[in-house]
Amino acid sequence: MSDDSIGRAELQDAARKAFGEGGLGQDPATIWDLIVEMGWLGMTVPEELGGLGLGAEAQGVIHFELGRILAPGPVAAHMMVIEALVKAGRQDLIERAVAGELMTGSLRFATATEAGGTLSGTLNAVPDADTASELLVVTDSRVLLLPIGTNGITLTERPLWDKSRRLFDVTLSGVSADAGVELAGSNTASDLVAALKAHLLFALSADSLGGAEAALDMSVEYLKTRRQFDRPLAMFQALKHRAADMKTILASAEALLWTHASEGRTAPVTQPVKAGALKAHAARVYHAITEEAVQFHGGIGLTEEHQCHLYLKRATLNEALGGGADLWEEQAGRQIAAALLATA
Amino acid sequence: MAEASELETLRNEVRAWLVANAPATWRQESIDPDAFFRIQRDWFLKLVEGGYAVPHWPAEWPGGGRSLAEQKVIYEEMARADTPRLLLSFVSTYHAASTILECASKEQQERYLPAILKGETWCQGFSEPGAGSDLAGLRCRAERRGDVYVINGQKIWSTIAQYADKCLLLVRTSNEKAKQAGMTFLLCDMKTPGITVRPINQIHGDEEFAEIFFDEVEIPVSERIGAEGDGWAVAQATLASERGLTLLELSERMRGALVRIATLIRDTGRLDDAGVMRDFGRLATSVDATCALADQFLAWRIAGEEQVGQASLIKLRYSRVLREFTLLGLRLDDMDAQYHAPITFGGGMETGNWMADFMNSYAWTIAGGSDEVQRNIISERMLAMPREPKNWTIQGDAA
Ligand SMILES: Cc1cc2nc3c(=O)[nH]c(=O)nc-3n(C[C@H](O)[C@H](O)[C@H](O)COP(=O)(O)OP(=O)(O)OC[C@H]3O[C@@H](n4cnc5c(N)ncnc54)[C@H](O)[C@@H]3O)c2cc1C
Numbered sequence: 001m002s003d004d005s006i007g008r009a010e011l012q013d014a015a016r017k018a019f020g021e022g023g024l025g026q027d028p029a030t031i032w033d034l035i036v037e038m039g040w041l042g043m044t045v046p047e048e049l050g051g052l053g054l055g056a057e058a059q060g061v062i063h064f065e066l067g068r069i070l071a072p073g074p075v076a077a078h079m080m081v082i083e084a085l086v087k088a089g090r091q092d093l094i095e096r097a098v099a100g101e102l103m104t105g106s107l108r109f110a111t112a113t114e115a116g117g118t119l120s121g122t123l124n125a126v127p128d129a130d131t132a133s134e135l136l137v138v139t140d141s142r143v144l145l146l147p148i149g150t151n152g153i154t155l156t157e158r159p160l161w162d163k164s165r166r167l168f169d170v171t172l173s174g175v176s177a178d179a180g181v182e183l184a185g186s187n188t189a190s191d192l193v194a195a196l197k198a199h200l201l202f203a204l205s206a207d208s209l210g211g212a213e214a215a216l217d218m219s220v221e222y223l224k225t226r227r228q229f230d231r232p233l234a235m236f237q238a239l240k241h242r243a244a245d246m247k248t249i250l251a252s253a254e255a256l257l258w259t260h261a262s263e264g265r266t267a268p269v270t271q272p273v274k275a276g277a278l279k280a281h282a283a284r285v286y287h288a289i290t291e292e293a294v295q296f297h298g299g300i301g302l303t304e305e306h307q308c309h310l311y312l313k314r315a316t317l318n319e320a321l322g323g324g325a326d327l328w329e330e331q332a333g334r335q336i337a338a339a340l341l342a343t344a
Numbered sequence: 345m346a347e348a349s350e351l352e353t354l355r356n357e358v359r360a361w362l363v364a365n366a367p368a369t370w371r372q373e374s375i376d377p378d379a380f381f382r383i384q385r386d387w388f389l390k391l392v393e394g395g396y397a398v399p400h401w402p403a404e405w406p407g408g409g410r411s412l413a414e415q416k417v418i419y420e421e422m423a424r425a426d427t428p429r430l431l432l433s434f435v436s437t438y439h440a441a442s443t444i445l446e447c448a449s450k451e452q453q454e455r456y457l458p459a460i461l462k463g464e465t466w467c468q469g470f471s472e473p474g475a476g477s478d479l480a481g482l483r484c485r486a487e488r489r490g491d492v493y494v495i496n497g498q499k500i501w502s503t504i505a506q507y508a509d510k511c512l513l514l515v516r517t518s519n520e521k522a523k524q525a526g527m528t529f530l531l532c533d534m535k536t537p538g539i540t541v542r543p544i545n546q547i548h549g550d551e552e553f554a555e556i557f558f559d560e561v562e563i564p565v566s567e568r569i570g571a572e573g574d575g576w577a578v579a580q581a582t583l584a585s586e587r588g589l590t591l592l593e594l595s596e597r598m599r600g601a602l603v604r605i606a607t608l609i610r611d612t613g614r615l616d617d618a619g620v621m622r623d624f625g626r627l628a629t630s631v632d633a634t635c636a637l638a639d640q641f642l643a644w645r646i647a648g649e650e651q652v653g654q655a656s657l658i659k660l661r662y663s664r665v666l667r668e669f670t671l672l673g674l675r676l677d678d679m680d681a682q683y684h685a686p687i688t689f690g691g692g693m694e695t696g697n698w699m700a701d702f703m704n705s706y707a708w709t710i711a712g713g714s715d716e717v718q719r720n721i722i723s724e725r726m727l728a729m730p731r732e733p734k735n736w737t738i739q740g741d742a743a
Contacts, residue, residue, distance in 0.1 A: 220727050235730045240723035244660070247722055252661045255636035256629075277629045325626070330618050333625030337606040337615065344603050 008057055008258070014038075015065035024307060028072040035062075035075060036100035045082060049091050050098065056261040059199075060206040064257075067210030070164045070310050074127035076203045077104045081136050083199045084143060087192050088183035093134075093145065103145070104129055105136030107321045109197055112172050114139045118152075119175040125321060129155045129168035137172070137180065143189050146180035162313040197272035201279040201322045202260065208279070208286035208318045209254050215311040216246050216289050219296040226298075239296065246289045253285040273335045276328030279318075284325060286315040355417050361394050362425040370428050371688050371695075377551060380689035381507055384432035385463055391430075392461050396422075398437050400589060402445065405457065412592075412642050419593045423600025429692030432504060434590070436466040440512055442585035447529075447578045448569045456510075456531070467508035468586075469499040469532070469556055470579065476501075477717050479514075480523040480576065484558065486515035486530065488565070488572075493517075493530060495538075495561040501711070505554040506543045508534050513563075514579050517572050527575030531567040538562075548703040549687055586712045588641050588655030591662050594693065595638040598662075598669060599631050601694035605669075608676050608696075620676065627665075627672055634658075634665045653726035656718040663708035663715055666693055670705045673698040 018034055019026075035041060044059050045051020052058070059079070066075060081103040085094045097103050104126050112121035119137060129135070135148045146153070152175035155168045184192040220243055223234035233239055260278050290312040294301040301308040319325065370383045391397035395407040399418050403409025410418065430437070437460060444456050460466070475482035484497030495515060505511065511532040518526035534541070538561035543551040570578045605624060614620045641658045644650050673696070674681050681698040688695045693708070695701055709715045723729045 220729065224729065231733075232730055235732055237720070237732065240727075240729050241716065241719040243727055243729065244719035244722035247727060248657050248660045248664075251640075251657045252630075252633040252637035255640040256633040259632075259636040259639065277625060277632075280626070281629045281633060326622060329625035329629070330622040331625065332629060333621030333623070334615075335625075336602065336628045337609060337621065337624060340603040340606040341610055344607060 008061055011054075011058055011061045012065065015061060019065060019069050019071070024069055024310075026069065026071070031066075031069075031071050032073055032075075032100065036098075039098070041075075041079065041082065041100065042094070042098040043079070045086055045094055045098065049086060049089075049094055051086075051094070056202060057258065059203065060257060060261045063203045063206035064210035064213075067207035067212075067314075068214045070211065070214075070307075070314060072164045072166075074102060074104050074132070076200060076207065077107055077127045078102055079203065080196050080200045081105055081134070081145070084136060084145075084183050084192060084196055087195060088143075090181070090183065093181070096133075101134075102128060102132040103134040103136065104132040104148075106138075106170075107167070107200065108323070109138070109193070109200075111138045111140060114142065114177055117177050119144075119146075119172045119177050121172055123170045123172070124158075124167075126168045126170045128166055129170050130157070130166075135170060138189075138193055141186040141189055142182055143184040143192050144177065144180040144182055146175070150175055150179040152176070160313075160317065162310075162317040164310060164314055165317065194272050197322070198275040201272065201275035201328075204318055204322050205257055205260075205275070205279045205282035208282040208315065209250065209257055211311050211314055211318075212250050212253075212282075212286040212289045215286075215293045215308070215315075216243070216250060218307065219243065219246075219289075219293045222297055233296075242292055243296075246292055249285050250289065253282050257282065273328065273331045276323060277332035279322055280325035280328040280332075283315065283319040286311075287319055290315040351413055351417055354414055355421060358396065358418055358421040359425075361396070362421060362427065365390055365394060366425045366427050371426075371691065374428070374689045374691065375686050377689060381432065383428060384430065384690050387428050388430055388433045389463055392463075397430075397433070397461065398441070400592075401437075401441060406461065412639065412646060415592060415642075416596060416639070419596035420600065423597045428690050429597065431690045431692075432465055432507060433460070433463075435468050435503060435508075435512075436460045436464065436510075438585050438590050439468050439582050440466040440510070442589065443512060443529075443569065443578060443582045446581040448531075452531070452567075452569065464509045465504070465507055466510045466512060467502045467505040467534070467554075467556075468582065469502050469505070469511045469513045470582075471501045472498060473500055477714060479579070480527070482514060482516060482527070484513075484515045486517050486528060486563075488517070491565050492562040493528075493565060493568075495530075495532075495558040495563060497558050499556040499558075501544075501553045502556055503553050503711075505534070505556050506541050506551065510534060511556070512582060514575050517575075521573075524576040525573055527579070528572050529569045529575040529578040530563050531569065532561070532563050533567075536561050536563065546703075547706075548700040550689060550704075552707070583713065584650075584655050587659040587718075588645065588650075591658050592638045592642050595631070595635045595662055597692060598666060598694060599635050601669075601692075602628055602631060604694060604696045605673055605676065608673065612676065612678075614676075623672060627668055630665045630668065634661050637661055651726075653722050656713075656721040657726075659708075659712065660715055660718040660722070663705075666708055667702075667705045669694065670698065670702040674702045 039052055040062050042051030043054050047053040082097050106123040107125040110123040112119045132148050135146050137144045137146055152173050154171045157168050224232050226233050294308045294312055297308050300306050367387055373379050374383055396418055398407045399410035399415045401408030444453055472482050486493040486495050511534055513530045513532040515528055516526050517528040538559045540557040541554050543554045546552050637658050641654055677698045685697050687700045724731055
């Protein structure tokens with residue numbers, strides 16, 4: 001099956017049916033089981049390795065839809081690990097992962113150090129480490145997969161403002177490197193890490209724009225129903241124009257997302273800076289829209305019972321995960337300027 | 345979509361053709377309107393000869409029928425070769441061609457479209473002093489007398505009307521029905537007796553647009569597009585092309601012009617300034633997003649999936665990012681941007697004369713329906729937010 005035979009719209013439709021339209025507040029286990037059942041964890045795994053063999057566009061749709069319903073859970077980290085397993089050609093591990101055995105890793109690309117056969121360091125922003133079976137560990141020369149129960153690994157949950165995610169600090173001290181399997185050695189590690197960064201940053205971009213779309217839809221609907229001054233608030237041009245601006249930045253960020261995905265069809269996008277710039281852009285749009293969403297809702301938007309704040313918090317977390325805008329925009333600036341000046 | 349290798353072949357062809365044919369010294373020469381006119385006319389005719397003037401036209405026309413991907417390649421290469429932006433033929437190849445292709449009779453198409461490829465230029469006569477954003481309020485009057493319409497009234501802000509051979513003219517034929525229902529669309533020869541054109545200087549010094557006065561001007565009824573009273577609908581075709589179609593080329597040109605900012609950063613020794621590189625990276629990504637939206641818009645159009653408001657999305661995005669683009673140049677050029685430098689006529693939106701470019705960027709936030717008008721369209725037509733009530737009074741207004 002290729003990207004062309006299963007269209008974006010088709011997959012989106014399937015996802016919306018599966019997750020339900022008003023799918024907020026679903027139980028993490030239910031969503032996880034659904035994704036496993038549909039085979040979506042193996043979305044980008046080649047068919048000969050037991051996956052669906054779809055490309056970045058399909059991956060984007062799933063994360064977009066997960067973002068839209070503020071899906072809880074570690075899907076992005078898990079799919080990043082699967083990507084590593086695919087690149088390493090580890091069919092045995094892929095089968096376990098696609099079947100739903102959770103494998104996790106740092107959403108900040110934190111690294112451990114290796115000396116004398118032992119690993120040490122703290123990996124931050126590791127989702128759902130307490131229910132995972134395996135942990136992705138990146139050092140400056142290797143990429144390893146370790147059973148998370150290995151001696152010397154301790155987990156500390158770090159409660160977040162964003163309650164849709166659960167992140168852990170995972171500390172390694174005197175962990176035997178032999179306990180894990182090597183997915184990439186010194187020759188291939190940096191390429192693999194670059195590919196994983198690009199993969200995750202793209203997933204975060206899609207998650208951001210799915211959430212942004214939901215937050216904007218919700219706000220526009222609210223403005224149409226809420227009445228003040230004997231008219232729907234949606235009649236006030238001051239608010240209409242802000243909503244139009246939000247729609248506009250969302251539409252162009254979405255166009256950028258799908259362009260990025262289709263570029264990855266011919267040659268997988270393994271370029272972290274490009275994906276980083278996309279992520280910075282998408283998260284900025286998500287932030288802008290959710291910031292407006294709270295304001296558009298007035299007092300109710302500031303209450304815990306309303307959904308606005310869930311999007312707002314996830315948006316700001318998305319800005320930080322995978323590295324912030326300061327990092328990626330600077331790197332993109334340097335890279336683009338260098339390329340332009342080299343050919344000018 | 346064309347194969348990657350076919351696109352590469354096209355790219356090489358265009359590049360080689362441009363090396364042989366692109367004007368080289370036009371930036372230095374384009375310092376007065378006469379030179380502008382000559383350079384623009386010659387370059388357009390060259391492009392027609394080469395088959396690259398109207399890649400967005402249908403396949404029946406020489407040089408037309410290019411796919412989205414092929415059009416992009418052509419525009420990218422032109423931006424790369426720093427060719428003049430086609431301002432003189434802008435309205436003829438986009439606004440006039442789209443309107444004529446979509447709404448005019450076969451006979452009119454055969455009369456006007458080949459002439460465009462021979463260099464006939466058009467202007468757009470929609471706006472009036474009393475009818476800008478509220479275009480439906482226009483008053484320029486056309487009265488039917490036998491086989492002719494007799495025109496009396498005024499148009500304003502008409503881009504390059506002072507050079508134009510023909511005009512897309514929107515006039516009022518009736519005051520009886522709703523404002524929109526009394527409008528008619530005519531094709532007007534600018535050499536007809538009774539027409540006076542007066543150029544207007546813009547804030548950066550270019551005579552880009554002009555006023556047109558009509559005094560008992562006779563236009564044959566055969567020069568009408570659509571039926572009498574259908575002018576508003578025809579005008580929508582013109583505006584849709586202005587808002588959407590033109591922006592594929594213009595956003596590619598903006599992407600091509602990022603090199604100007606990169607060069608400015610290098611020449612002022614700030615390639616290692618993290619803050620500057622961050623602003624540049626952010627802008628370049630916004631430019632990419634604008635190009636992606638322009639592509640998306642054209643893809644929708646080609647697939648017949650265009651919806652109301654999509655052209656407004658791309659126009660609003662482009663106008664805002666162009667403003668950011670020129671403002672970054674203005675800031676980075678620091679004091680140098682403040683010293684008055686002659687403008688390059690027809691140099692496009694990003695000439696590297698940053699103060700002039702910044703001022704010129706208002707063309708896109710005001711012309712073709714201002715940003716505010718696009719926001720109205722997006723919110724009302726795409727987001728289905730209600731319109732304001734029509735009736736209003738202001739305390740103290742004469743009762
Ligand atoms: C460079 C340039 C080239 C042009 N070329 C052409 C041309 O070739 N042919 C042609 O016919 N016209 C042309 N125009 C005219 C252009 O279409 C009008 O200037 C434009 O539609 C705005 O009209 P106006 O200037 O009368 O401003 P106004 O309509 O008076 O608007 C003034 C301000 O009020 C805002 N405003 C108006 N109505 C609303 C509303 N309902 N809600 C919120 N805000 C509102 C506007 O956005 C603007 O900020 C050109 C203009 C420029 C600047």
